[in-house]
Amino acid sequence: METGLLTVVLLSVTNNMPTVLIGALAIDASSVQGAVREAMIYANVTGCELGLKWLHLLAIERIKISWSYYFGIELTLPVLLITLSALALWLS
Numbered sequence: 395m396e397t398g399l400l401t402v403v404l405l406s407v408t409n410n411m412p413t414v415l416i417g418a419l420a421i422d423a424s425s426v427q428g429a430v431r432e433a434m435i436y437a438n439v440t441g442c443e444l445g446l447k448w449l450h451l452l453a454i455e456r457i458k459i460s461w462s463y464y465f466g467i468e469l470t471l472p473v474l475l476i477t478l479s480a481l482a483l484w485l486s
Contacts (some may be wrong), residue, residue, distance in 0.1 A: 397421070397434045397437040397438055398437035398440055398441040398477075398478045398481075399441070399473055399474065400417075401413060401437065401438050401440075401441030401442055402441045402470060402474055404416060404417070410442055410443075413441075414438065414439065414442045417438035417442070418435075421434045421438060424425075429485055433481065433482065433484065433485050436485070437478055437481060439479075440474075440478065441472050442472055444470070444473065
């Protein structure tokens, strides 16, 4: 879960692709193996893609969300925690 949270924080100050690459390099450099490594990889991608998917889907529906609201606790954190919890249940 920490990997997904750190990814979202990094995503808020950088672009999507550099964040995915930095996360992938960090996971590759770690000594973690097995299911934990797989969970970290999924959490990295989930944290990065969450932002782009939400903003795109809401824009299609003509719902405007400011960046300050998006990166606040009201939207991103609950969705991320639910998604990462589902990932943890799926991998266990």
